[in-house]
Amino acid sequence: xxxxxxxxxxxxxxxxxxxxxxYPISNTVIDILKFNIKEQDLDLVMAFENSISQTMxxxxxxSGLSEEEILKKVDxxxxxxxxxxxxxxxxxxxxxLLPIARQFEYNFMKKLDKTEENDQLAKLFEKFHEExxxxxxSNRERFKSALKAIPPIDRTxxxxxxxxxxxxxxxxxxEELEVPEEQILxxxxxxxxIEKYDDIAVGHCFCRQHAEFIGNPCKQIAxxxxxxxxxxxxxxxxxxxxxxxxxKEEALKILKQCEEAGLVHKAYHLHGDTSKEEVAVxxxxxCCCLNSRQGMIFxxxxxxxxxxxxxxxxxxxxxxxxxxxxxxxxxxxxxxxxERNEEYCVGCGVCAYFCPENAxxxxxxxxxxxxxxxxx
Numbered sequence: 001x002x003x004x005x006x007x008x009x010x011x012x013x014x015x016x017x018x019x020x021x022x023y024p025i026s027n028t029v030i031d032i033l034k035f036n037i038k039e040q041d042l043d044l045v046m047a048f049e050n051s052i053s054q055t056m057x058x059x060x061x062x063s064g065l066s067e068e069e070i071l072k073k074v075d076x077x078x079x080x081x082x083x084x085x086x087x088x089x090x091x092x093x094x095x096x097l098l099p100i101a102r103q104f105e106y107n108f109m110k111k112l113d114k115t116e117e118n119d120q121l122a123k124l125f126e127k128f129h130e131e132x133x134x135x136x137x138s139n140r141e142r143f144k145s146a147l148k149a150i151p152p153i154d155r156t157x158x159x160x161x162x163x164x165x166x167x168x169x170x171x172x173x174x175e176e177l178e179v180p181e182e183q184i185l186x187x188x189x190x191x192x193x194i195e196k197y198d199d200i201a202v203g204h205c206f207c208r209q210h211a212e213f214i215g216n217p218c219k220q221i222a223x224x225x226x227x228x229x230x231x232x233x234x235x236x237x238x239x240x241x242x243x244x245x246x247x248k249e250e251a252l253k254i255l256k257q258c259e260e261a262g263l264v265h266k267a268y269h270l271h272g273d274t275s276k277e278e279v280a281v282x283x284x285x286x287c288c289c290l291n292s293r294q295g296m297i298f299x300x301x302x303x304x305x306x307x308x309x310x311x312x313x314x315x316x317x318x319x320x321x322x323x324x325x326x327x328x329x330x331x332x333x334x335x336x337x338x339e340r341n342e343e344y345c346v347g348c349g350v351c352a353y354f355c356p357e358n359a360x361x362x363x364x365x366x367x368x369x370x371x372x373x374x375x376x
Contacts, residue, residue, distance in 0.1 A: 011046065081106025150301045151273070155268075204223060230278055264284045315338050
């Protein structure tokens with residue numbers, strides 16, 4: 001191993017501290033970091049060894065660099081998805097190191113030209129995903145036992161109307177669930193979630209753009225800007241060219257396009273804590289999304305407040321819900337009636353939205369959907 005490789009190995013270990021998941025440091029990871037972090041910027045990454053979030057005053061001490069040098073390196077690294085730089089609620093600028101996986105998200109959020117360089121990056125991340133898939137498949141029992149303790153990665157925000165009638169879906173309150181009165185549920189309507197934020201930015205779905213680069217374009221929707229960052233995250237992603245700021249009206253128009261394509265609204269919260277504010281909304285397909293049953297690599301946990309319920313007396317067995325279900329949680333039984341598997345249903349409302357007979361309701365009640373990749 002060269003001295004340069006040793007430095008990148010050390011940088012990778014520091015980056016691992018910034019995320020919930022510790023990735024094995026393979027040659028592929030090193031190659032990705034070489035792509036995103038120029039050698040002359042490694043010293044700033046090293047400055048985050050003891051703390052992944054620092055102010056300028058702290059970075060001046062931990063790095064030994066001048067303010068001018070730090071700002072230049074921060075700009076280089078922020079544009080590659082390595083550092084998040086935004087002021088805190090007191091107006092103090094904070095520089096936070098981002099985990100390795102965030103580099104995938106940010107790099108493929110901006111519209112990428114079909115260049116040799118971008119093609120190389122796409123192939124590196126494809127290899128990275130393959131290596132992690134092999135890791136999970138060869139350690140299935142260990143990962144399965146950890147699944148019970150994994151916090152939710154995302155939260156489903158359902159479609160709440162029927163496409164045929166334009167009316168609100170029937171929402172059934174599950175009275176058997178005991179929910180503390182003081183519990184405040186996060187926003188359950190996508191329109192209300194958008195209304196909460198003054199700063200909204202939209203970029204490409206990183207999963208779909210990456211899939212297109214490696215020759216597996218999305219089967220549900222053309223590659224359009226369709227995933228949102230909100231508030232502070234919107235300001236960061238738009239400042240560094242990953243996304244563009246849009247109005248609330250523009251955002252809602254894009255969300256409607258996503259609903260027509262059968263995509264699922266997934267909200268992401270600060271630090272993965274659903275009691276904290278939302279920082280992003282992805283609109284997920286079943287073929288490309290790394291958190292869908294079909295596309296996932298690691299075990300996945302989704303927070304939801306709904307469960308689809310099919311009225312067998314109204315169902316005509318057309319199979320629309322089977323076709324549209326994000327997680328393949330619905331099948332037609334021997335009587336040609338649709339049946340839902342609770343284990344995989346994230347309560348997204350897509351099946352109910354497209355049902356021509358309006359035969360599907362949503363049962364209300366907080367749930368966690370824990371899924372494990374199928375054996376390959």
